[in-house]
Amino acid sequence: MIQQLGHLPMGWLLLALLAMLASGGFFVGRVQAERFSGATGSVRVHSRPNYHGYYVAMWTFVPALVVALAYAMLGEGIVRSLLAGELPANFQSMPSVELDVYLDSIARAAFDHGYGGADRVFSAIANRFLELQGMVKASAIGLALISAACGFFLARRKVAPSFRARNRVEGGIELFLFLCAGIAIATTVGIVASLLYESLRFFSEIPFWDFLFGTRWNAQTSAEFGALPLFYGTFMIALIAMLIAAPVGLFAAIYLSEYAGPTVRAWVKPVLEVLAGIPTVVYGFFALLVVAPAIRAVAVWINMTLMSAGITAEPLLAAQPTSALAAGLVMGIMVIPFVSSLSDDVINAVPQTLRDAAYAMGATKSETVKHVVLPAALPGIIASLLLAVSRAIGETMIVVMAAGQRARISPDPTADLTTITVQIVALLTGETEFDSPKTLSAFALGLVLFVITLFFNLIALRVVQKYREKYD
Amino acid sequence: METTITESRETLTAGTSMDETRGLTYPRIECKNINVSYGDKQAIFDISLPIPDRSVTALIGPSGCGKSTFLRCLNRMNDTIESCKVTGEIIMDGENINDPDIDPVLLRSRVGMVFQKPNPFPKSIFDNIAYGPRIHGLAETREDLDEMVEKSLRRAGLWEEVKDRLSSPGNSLSGGQQQRLCIARAIAVRPEVILMDEPCSALDPVATARIEELIDELRKRYCIVIVTHSMQQAARVSQRTAFFHLGELVEMGETDQIFTNPRERRTEDYITGRFG
Numbered sequence: 001m002i003q004q005l006g007h008l009p010m011g012w013l014l015l016a017l018l019a020m021l022a023s024g025g026f027f028v029g030r031v032q033a034e035r036f037s038g039a040t041g042s043v044r045v046h047s048r049p050n051y052h053g054y055y056v057a058m059w060t061f062v063p064a065l066v067v068a069l070a071y072a073m074l075g076e077g078i079v080r081s082l083l084a085g086e087l088p089a090n091f092q093s094m095p096s097v098e099l100d101v102y103l104d105s106i107a108r109a110a111f112d113h114g115y116g117g118a119d120r121v122f123s124a125i126a127n128r129f130l131e132l133q134g135m136v137k138a139s140a141i142g143l144a145l146i147s148a149a150c151g152f153f154l155a156r157r158k159v160a161p162s163f164r165a166r167n168r169v170e171g172g173i174e175l176f177l178f179l180c181a182g183i184a185i186a187t188t189v190g191i192v193a194s195l196l197y198e199s200l201r202f203f204s205e206i207p208f209w210d211f212l213f214g215t216r217w218n219a220q221t222s223a224e225f226g227a228l229p230l231f232y233g234t235f236m237i238a239l240i241a242m243l244i245a246a247p248v249g250l251f252a253a254i255y256l257s258e259y260a261g262p263t264v265r266a267w268v269k270p271v272l273e274v275l276a277g278i279p280t281v282v283y284g285f286f287a288l289l290v291v292a293p294a295i296r297a298v299a300v301w302i303n304m305t306l307m308s309a310g311i312t313a314e315p316l317l318a319a320q321p322t323s324a325l326a327a328g329l330v331m332g333i334m335v336i337p338f339v340s341s342l343s344d345d346v347i348n349a350v351p352q353t354l355r356d357a358a359y360a361m362g363a364t365k366s367e368t369v370k371h372v373v374l375p376a377a378l379p380g381i382i383a384s385l386l387l388a389v390s391r392a393i394g395e396t397m398i399v400v401m402a403a404g405q406r407a408r409i410s411p412d413p414t415a416d417l418t419t420i421t422v423q424i425v426a427l428l429t430g431e432t433e434f435d436s437p438k439t440l441s442a443f444a445l446g447l448v449l450f451v452i453t454l455f456f457n458l459i460a461l462r463v464v465q466k467y468r469e470k471y472d
Numbered sequence: 473m474e475t476t477i478t479e480s481r482e483t484l485t486a487g488t489s490m491d492e493t494r495g496l497t498y499p500r501i502e503c504k505n506i507n508v509s510y511g512d513k514q515a516i517f518d519i520s521l522p523i524p525d526r527s528v529t530a531l532i533g534p535s536g537c538g539k540s541t542f543l544r545c546l547n548r549m550n551d552t553i554e555s556c557k558v559t560g561e562i563i564m565d566g567e568n569i570n571d572p573d574i575d576p577v578l579l580r581s582r583v584g585m586v587f588q589k590p591n592p593f594p595k596s597i598f599d600n601i602a603y604g605p606r607i608h609g610l611a612e613t614r615e616d617l618d619e620m621v622e623k624s625l626r627r628a629g630l631w632e633e634v635k636d637r638l639s640s641p642g643n644s645l646s647g648g649q650q651q652r653l654c655i656a657r658a659i660a661v662r663p664e665v666i667l668m669d670e671p672c673s674a675l676d677p678v679a680t681a682r683i684e685e686l687i688d689e690l691r692k693r694y695c696i697v698i699v700t701h702s703m704q705q706a707a708r709v710s711q712r713t714a715f716f717h718l719g720e721l722v723e724m725g726e727t728d729q730i731f732t733n734p735r736e737r738r739t740e741d742y743i744t745g746r747f748g
Contacts, residue, residue, distance in 0.1 A: 261554065353591040357654070359552055361604045361661055362581030371603065376594045 003127060005134030006110065010075070013141065014068040021148045022061040025155070029056030032159050047165035055165040058172050059155035063147035071140040079132045080107075086128065195450060198443035205437045211444060217407035217418075219427060219438050227445065229407040233324065233417035237399060238392040240328025240413065241335055245392075246385055248332075249339025256340070257347040258369055269344070276337035280397035283334050287402035292326035299323075299414040318415035320404065325413040327403040331395055335388045342387065346380025347373060383460040390456035394449060396421040420445050500525035500665065500695040501546065506560035508541050508550065515541045519560075519721045521714055523665075528687060528696045530710035530727065532703060534742065537716040539699045543667050546697065547583035548576040564665075581608050583665040584658030589674050590650030592642030592657075597634050600642045600653055601625060604661035620660055628656035629686050648679025655686065666690065668698040672705065684709050703743055707731050715739045 030053030037045045080103055084091075091099065110126045110133070159165070203211070206225045214226015252272065256265055299319035306312045350373050358368040374381070404416025405426065427442040499522035508516040516538040523529050523546075531539040541550065548569065550556040561568045569579055581604070592600050601621040604610070611617035621638070625631040630652045634645070642653055651671060658666055668687070672680040687709045690696060700706050706713050707727060714724035715736075723736045734740045741747055 351591070353587055353589055354593065356549065356552070356585075356587060357591045357593065357657075358603075360547060360549060360580055360585035360587075360667075361607070361657065362577050362579075363603075363607055364577050367607050371607075372593050 003130045003134055005138050006130035006132075008134070008137045008141075010071065010137055010140070014071070014144065017141065017144060018061060018064055018068060021064050021152075022057045025057035025060030025152055026053040028152075028156065029053040029159060032056075032156065033165075036161050045161045046163060047167075051165040051169050052159045052163070054169045055172075056152065056155045056159065058169065059151035060148045061151075063151040064144040067140060067144040067147055071136075071144075075136055075140060079129065079136050082132050082136075083125070083129055087125070192450070195443055195447045198440055199447045202437060202440035202444045206441070211441075215409065217423070219423065219441050223437060225437065225441050227420075227448070229409050230418060230420045230423055230445065231448075232409045233403065233407070234393055234419040234421075236324050236413075236417060237328045237331060237403060237419060238389055240325060241331035241392040242385070242389060244329060244332025245335040245339050245388055249336045249384075249388070250343055250381065252336070252340040253343035253347055254369060254374075257344050258365065258373065269341075272337050272340055275333070276341070278334075280334065280395065281401075283330050284397045284401035287326050287330035287398055288322065291330055292322050292402050295323055295326050295329075295414060296321055318410070318412050320414060320416040322402050322404040322416045323414045324403060324417045327399045328413070330402065331392055331398050334395070334398065335392055338388045338391055339384050342384030343377070343381050346377045346384065349380070350376045379463045379466060383463040386456045386460035386463070390453040390460075393456075394421065394453050396425060400425055420449050424449075499523055500564070502561075502563040503545075504561040504563070506542065506545060506558065506562065508538070508545065508556065508558050510553070510557075511555045515719055516545075517719045519716075521721060521724060523695060523697055524712065525695045526691060526693070527711040528691050528698060528709050530706035530713045531697065531699045531716060532701075532706050532713060532742075533716035533722075534747070535701075538719040539716045540669055542716070543669055543697060543699050545570075546665065546667055547580045547585055548574075549580075549585065551576055581661050582663055583667060584661060584663035585667045586651070586654050586658055586669070586671045588670045590647055590654055592645070592650050592653050595642060596639045597642050597645070597653060598638040600657050601660045604657060608661060610662070624656040624660040627659050627690070628652045629682065629689070630656055646679070648675050648682060651675060651679070651683060652686065655683075655690075659690075663694065665695045665697070668696065670699055670701060673701060680705075703731070715742065717742070 030049045033045075033047075033049035033052035037049055083103065083106075084099065091102075094102070106122070106126050106129050109122070110129045206223075211225050211227055213228055214224070215228050216224040216226045217229050218224035256269055256272075260268060296319050299317040303312075303315040303317055303319060306316055307314075354372050354376060355368055358372045363371070399419045399422050403419060403422060405418050405422065406416050407418045407423070408415070410417065424442045424445050427439060427445075433439065501523040503519060503521045503523070506516055506519045506521075507514065519538075519542060521542075531543060533539050544550045545558055545562060546569075548558075550558055558570060560570065562570055564582075567574065593603060595603070598621055601624050602611075602617055605617060605620050611620055622631060622635075625634065630649060633649060634653075642650065645653060651674075655666075655671075672683050675683065684705065687696060687698065691711075698706075698710065710727045712724065713727045713730040715722045715730065715734075715738075717738055723730065723734060723739045725735075730739065731743055734743065
């Protein structure tokens with residue numbers, strides 16, 4: 001019987017239970033409140049019956065929800081530790097990893113409606129697992145019901161004409177919304193804290209300044225952790241990307257907001273935004289298979305021409321199969337929609353009266369754009385460029401595929417470079433153990449990346465805020 | 473319509489002041505059968521209106537009566553609105569400004585405009601005024617430009633207040649000062665006509681009084697057309713008034729006559745406050 005309980009579909013059961021409790025609580029609360037609000041004309045009722053209903057529902061639902069969530073998070077773990085405690089001594093001496101694997105197979109067998117195989121020990125353990133599972137499930141449901149009942153009766157006793165049910169319900173809604181916002185914030189704080197913690201462990205082994213200003217990076221083979229070449233590569237590629245994206249994106253935005261008619265705009269804007277929807281891995285192989293070979297061919301041609309003309313004795317350009325230029329160019333194309341879309345918004349936010357003023361002075365369209373619209377929109381445009389920069393710095397897939405792995409400081413755009421993001425990927429893929437400086441250095445790199453993008457985003461936000469104040 | 477115009481001219485010729493007599497004889501702008509529509513919706517129906525030089529013509533009427541739309545015909549600002557279509561003739565110096573051959577950019581350097589809300593450019597006070605002369609190449613040297621800016625600011629009655637801070641931004645001025653800055657900016661291009669679209673509606677009474685004094689001063693040199701919601705303002709600043717209603721020109725004539733002895737019932741109802 002208890003074994004049968006082990007097969008209970010807890011997800012559906014708890015969901016149905018919660019729904020029933022909530023609606024039941026609502027009706028009881030409302031009916032009770034309707035009784036006094038309908039009968040006594042002389043007593044002033046504070047809240048409408050519905051709010052008493054919501055109040056009772058809230059107190060019935062929330063305790064049961066807490067129990068359900070606790071079960072969802074802890075249920076499986078409790079069953080496993082109970083079972084592990086009952087296992088014979090020879091199991092206890094197993095390494096924890098092996099024991100986990102064994103328990104996994106037990107759980108799988110148990111959920112396949114019992115184990116039908118020949119291994120009797122295994123079958124006994126699987127049956128015991130189901131029993132324990134059934135006990136935990138039954139007690140979770142029991143607990144949920146009991147707590148819901150407690151909440152229900154406590155809340156029902158409060159229902160009275162003078163009870164401020166509406167304010168309580170509003171308070172409950174506020175708390176719920178706060179918790180949702182809190183989840184997002186707590187996650188961010190958690191991620192930053194873990195970055196900081198692991199980075200500090202790294203810096204306890206490698207001096208901070210050696211990491212920040214060292215010029216030799218060789219984390220994979222020898223322990224050289226000078227990250228300067230990575231910073232250089234990151235900024236070099238971001239710079240190339242912005243040299244493409246800033247003018248193209250900005251001029252596209254000017255065309256869209258000032259020159260294009262409504263029909264053109266209706267077509268061009270969505271098409272431009274499709275660029276933002278292309279997966280970065282697609283950009284990546286486009287960079288690797290099309291752009292990089294083309295750049296290499298051009299670089300080789302330049303080398304040949306210069307050498308045959310006798311201007312240089314050796315090849316001038318590195319002409320590598322992967323290059324900073326290839327990654328930068330493609331990344332530039334990728335961030336065009338970020339620049340154009342945001343700039344388009346700020347240009348549209350420039351009041352029409354300013355344009356009218358310029359036109360009424362006899363300014364042409366391009367004069368109006370150059371002297372009036374762009375200066376007015378400049379802070380917003382700068383903000384959009386900064387956001388694009390931080391996007392380019394954090395971009396991973398394109399550089400992993402098309403920038404290369406070699407950490408070096410070279411002004412030659414046809415040479416291969418490596419970036420912070422590429423190295424993080426390289427450090428954390430494949431066989432890794434979490435205690436070596438090699439893996440920990442990824443966290444330090446992540447922290448640096450986080451600080452840089454945070455810095456750019458903060459400036460951009462400040463600029464946008466100041467700009468809003470000016471025209472509201 | 474032709475008869476009305478002749479009538480008004482006669483009334484005006486019989487007018488008292490020197491200024492007015494000059495205005496009537498040679499209308500600066502002659503509008504004939506103007507129709508304006510936005511898409512399918514017609515906003516102005518067959519309006520004909522002479523506008524005399526060196527005087528103020530007020531356009532009054534309830535909201536949505538087409539007075540602002542009509543004003544924007546006079547410097548072809550309606551061109552900037554995609555769906556707007558204007559027909560009819562507007563004769564200025566013997567040319568029809570609605571003619572496709574007329575370059576609206578040149579036209580607008582001759583017909584300045586002041587808007588409802590003060591809209592200085594996000595530049596310094598000096599650059600606001602210098603903007604027009606610069607794009608039209610009116611100043612040869614820096615000294616010329618300085619002189620032009622000073623003259624325009626003096627004419628707009630703003631020079632004394634801003635002469636020590638010409639490099640501070642235009643939006644740092646008060647609302648009334650900003651509006652006078654916009655008037656100075658319009659004057660700097662040396663226009664012949666100045667259009668004003670409710671120039672005082674965003675200002676307090678003191679600033680309004682200053683602008684009205686300024687308008688009275690400016691009419692000695694320019695042909696001014698002003699759209700206003702305030703009938704007192706029309707009575708105070710204008711020599712001629714045209715009353716618009718539902719896209720039609722109901723009545724026009726000397727301001728005194730319109731306000732004391734309107735010919736049309738609708739005009740009387742509007743100025744006595746029975747509607748609108």
